[in-house]
Amino acid sequence: MTFKGLGQWSQTTLESSVPTKKKILIQLDCDDHASVFDGVVAIDAGVDHLFQYSGVRPPEVRGLIHGAMFTRGPADLHSTAIFVGGSDVSIGHEIASAARSVLFDPFRVSIMFDSNGCNSTAAAAVLSAAKHVELASGKSLVLAATGAVGQAVCTLITSLGGQVIVGSRSVARAEETIEKLGHLGVPIAGLAPLGIEDESSLRIALQEATAVFACGAAGVELLSSDLLSAGVNLRAAIDLNAVPPAGLFGIGVTDKSLQRGNRFDYGALGVGGLKMKIHKHAIQQLFTGNNHFIDAHEMMKIGRSILSA
Numbered sequence: 001m002t003f004k005g006l007g008q009w010s011q012t013t014l015e016s017s018v019p020t021k022k023k024i025l026i027q028l029d030c031d032d033h034a035s036v037f038d039g040v041v042a043i044d045a046g047v048d049h050l051f052q053y054s055g056v057r058p059p060e061v062r063g064l065i066h067g068a069m070f071t072r073g074p075a076d077l078h079s080t081a082i083f084v085g086g087s088d089v090s091i092g093h094e095i096a097s098a099a100r101s102v103l104f105d106p107f108r109v110s111i112m113f114d115s116n117g118c119n120s121t122a123a124a125a126v127l128s129a130a131k132h133v134e135l136a137s138g139k140s141l142v143l144a145a146t147g148a149v150g151q152a153v154c155t156l157i158t159s160l161g162g163q164v165i166v167g168s169r170s171v172a173r174a175e176e177t178i179e180k181l182g183h184l185g186v187p188i189a190g191l192a193p194l195g196i197e198d199e200s201s202l203r204i205a206l207q208e209a210t211a212v213f214a215c216g217a218a219g220v221e222l223l224s225s226d227l228l229s230a231g232v233n234l235r236a237a238i239d240l241n242a243v244p245p246a247g248l249f250g251i252g253v254t255d256k257s258l259q260r261g262n263r264f265d266y267g268a269l270g271v272g273g274l275k276m277k278i279h280k281h282a283i284q285q286l287f288t289g290n291n292h293f294i295d296a297h298e299m300m301k302i303g304r305s306i307l308s309a
């Protein structure tokens with residue numbers, strides 16, 4: 001697809017009386033192979049044509065976005081949208097930000113940012129916990145908060161006004177993550193770093209927390225049975241790891257609002273159903289206008305409307 005200049009637009013405008021344009025989703029992915037998962041969800045969400053670009057880097061975004069902006073007339077641009085994915089959330093942030101900076105009126109297209117499913121997963125996790133605990137007034141412990149999903153969980157809880165203990169095996173990485181979130185515009189006053197290998201600090205954090213989110217890499221146990229039982233005030237425990245062993249000892253992958261004592265437990269598949277609905281609805285929302293930017297916050301709104309429907 002090449003940018004042929006604004007002259008083409010006037011011609012395209014005449015053609016825009018054709019009632020329906022095909023929905024085109026342009027997938028910008030930083031990995032060597034664009035995510036198959038994201039491609040399948042896009043088609044299942046009703047996208048007619050999926051253009052997948054892999055190995056995308058921020059300097060290349062301008063040309064790709066121009067191709068989306070100037071081929072259809074402004075009245076039809078709601079039928080073209082951008083999906084930013086890939087496993088590296090930092091590059092994803094840069095791609096999304098580069099894409100937004102290229103757009104101007106009236107040649108806008110909607111953008112969804114969900115690198116590695118981080119935002120849709122985090123929105124589903126936070127909304128699941130919020131069914132059982134007031135996150136705004138409590139303290140949440142986010143384990144492995146340095147990853148893509150963990151960072152998005154911290155962002156969303158902070159946006160609700162809640163306090164967050166940002167857990168990592170390394171307190172330095174926890175501090176770096178808080179700094180990184182600050183650079184992204186997240187208010188960081190309510191974020192406190194924790195190195196989880198300091199067991200006494202971890203136990204204190206567990207006693208203070210009303211919700212715990214395990215956002216560790218697949219197949220990694222973050223809390224043993226003994227440590228999890230130190231969480232006497234926990235009302236929600238969310239484990240996003242689907243690969244055995246569980247991230248939180250004893251939580252089953254299909255647990256969904258499963259009550260154990262005072263605590264409601266969710267495993268990865270227990271959260272995954274809502275995540276998939278949010279992901280699909282977000283894709284559909286892209287095509288309802290040409291000016292949407294769907295990030296973690298927008299996905300929370302989408303998730304809330306799904307839950308209240």
Ligand SMILES: NC(=O)c1ccc[n+]([C@@H]2O[C@H](COP(=O)([O-])OP(=O)(O)OC[C@H]3O[C@@H](n4cnc5c(N)ncnc54)[C@H](OP(=O)(O)O)[C@@H]3O)[C@@H](O)[C@H]2O)c1
Nearest residue numbers: 121144146147148149168169215216217218240241268272
């Ligand atoms: N349910 C769903 O729908 C869904 C969707 C997407 C992702 N997920 C799952 O959500 C989880 C988080 O995803 P992600 O992409 O953010 O994960 P990730 O980037 O691969 O890892 C997150 C963090 O895990 C910690 N970690 C890595 N290796 C470890 C090890 N060997 N031992 C202990 N900790 C380790 C690291 O934190 P520190 O180095 O700071 O300790 C890392 O930053 C994954 O389990 C993923 O499969 C679930």
